[in-house]
Amino acid sequence: MLAREQKKSLIDQYGTHTTDTGSPEVQIALISERIGQLTEHFKTHQKDHGSRRGLLMLVSKRRRLLNYLKKYDSERYKTVITKLGIRK
16 A cells, blocks of 8 residues: 555646546556555565456556546646656
8 A cells, every 4th residue: 555645745746736636647646656566565475466466457457547548638648658657
């Protein structure tokens, strides 16, 4: 789980306005941070298959959000992927 301060800083950084918590950009940023944490977790716990399933679900959820953003606002999509460094 993300710490409250860490989550708040991500929302402030990627939000479109002050009370924004549900925009695709914020959701993608939060999921990406959690994916990074789980990836580090698997470096020491290779056999944690329950968490691996959760990681795969997070990756697919982020993919769906990125597809949505790309379909409806490609400029915001490009901004998000460059900020997060997701695509090469």
